[in-house]
Amino acid sequence: DGAAILALAAESKPVPSIMPQLIKLVGVARADARWTSTQDESWMLLAARALKEGNDSITLSVNGAPHSGGYSDQIAGSDLVDSPLTIANTGATPLQAVVTAVAAPVDPLPAGGDGFTIDRTYYRLDGTVANVTEARQNERYVVVLKIYEQNKWPSRLLITDLLPAGFDIDNPSLVSSAQLSNFSWLAQTDAAHLEFRDDRFVAAFNPNEGDGDRNITLAYVVRAVTPGTYAHPAATVEDMYRPQYSARTATGVMEVKAE
Template identity: 25%
Template sequence: MSDGWFTFWPRGWTRSAWTSIYVVHFLVEARKAGYEVSDRVYDRMISALERNVRTRIRDRWELGRRAYACYVLAAAGKPNRSAMLFLKNNELHNIGDYSQYHLAGAFALSGDLKTASTLLPSTVDPGEVKRESGRNFNSSTRAAAIMLDILAEVAPDNPAVLRLVKTLGDRASKRNRWYTTQENAFAFLALGKIFRKQEPGHYTGKITISGNPYADFDSRDQRFTAKNWGGKRVSLQVKGSGNCYYYWKAFGISQDPDIPEYDEELEVRRTYLTKNGHPIEDMVFKQGDLIVGLIACKALTENLDHVIITDLLPAGFEIENPRLESRAGIEWIGRRDYRSDYMDIRDDRLLISVSLPRQRERKFYYAIRAVTRGKFILPPIAAEAMYDPAKSSVSGTGKIQVVE
């Protein structure tokens, strides 16, 4: 935006406070790492943070953002000591653990190591933090990653470093991933700073597929890929010194046609209607017909922000008009259509971002055209809270037919 803040979505019109500081943080890190960041953008966003830390604090979420902004300004070489001292002297008992680390990091990066050391807790307890789908997007994994990031910058020999590294590793192993993009970003930022201080490895290794030799590798970055590894055992043998880090990724279409449907604190449903608003229950459509897609979504247990609805189309359909309030001839929709925070229209799907108050159903209408004759699989519709992905819903798998 023109004032140096960032919106959550392209062409958005409202600022996202935590997201703005988060974006500035990673652009500061990128510039420090040698990547080019436009001076015009950089100067404007730093000025926005400098203005922000001089404003009045209104709530506890603002306290967390203020500590984060102080840290980012210090990392950019522009610390605001008066804002830092205000938090230390007046609000320290009100801010969370990772925010206290942010404040300690701000003092350390501004050259005041003595004050920083008094703010770092003597013990680290990366316990459970209630996950937030909005506001400051809190989560336990991100809190642990922030603590590790600060220690990597100001106290890399702190005994808590190894514990936090293990915590992040365990949480990734539990579900074979961290949950959200922010958790990934903060975790990799922190772990990267720790691993960068390690001596490079000197080793060689072999990859075998189902017991058969496939390739040799060494300590240089290398990549191997193949289409026929599905269902086979991939093994690595390493000899030498140092640590060998690897990752693997598999992608494709599941051979299991059964997709489980569920509602986990979130409910999404899809209905196809005629142009006159009547449900099409037999799922048989005439080629060339206009169809109205109705998506209904509801948060079941609490308010949810940044819920992404993914409506995959069957192969015989095309999206014609995602905003039916502007289409003449479908007056019956009237004011019943809820305006989304963001909409992304693709060839095979419609993506919608919404915020949902608890137990209040939101409805979205869009136009589809039946274009290709045949029988097609109807993919499910899914909804997921971006920053609390355990809250999700999948429904509506089936079949459709397009006839003359």
């Protein structure tokens, strides 16, 4: 709510005098929040865009060179080691600097979460379990995702399964037992939304209070296409409006072997 008020205030002309207090309020709230929802992120982005319009009066020194207006850049850690970045405020008004660090884990992340459990299993088309850490090129696999929501309140769920780079979704229509005779135990999918993208499978569900069973089973078919060794991303489930509740499968490494 604070970010929404800040976004609206920053777009007002003239700019209200309470802007510094609003910026501080939102900054403290964001720093204290471990999780944010998509709405939170959207309002903070709108607030940042509105605030950027008032940066013309900022004067800086970037590595000794004069710079007018706000400054932002994306720099690799190795580049900072070789060439440190020095920024100084040459104006009379105090400024706030924000540094965001993004890095990939050194070791594969284990499965985990809160409020949900999610499991991912690969099967051959004959119904037997497959080990895709060593997949064969052009072989097809049925990916089965099993999700259980531990809470019973109304929710909006998003399930995402990122594909390893060597896999492609083979046939988006094969998501129910109707076309898979060896998978009679698969239930008909009743998702609110399904997407079969180049790099991921996405499903959305809108369970309501009193629906009873909170187990979800999804299935789709992939084909091993390109030989090589690839990162195997996690499948995830999240409550879109309660971001503290989510779960993931383990990440890992897999190989597609040439025929």
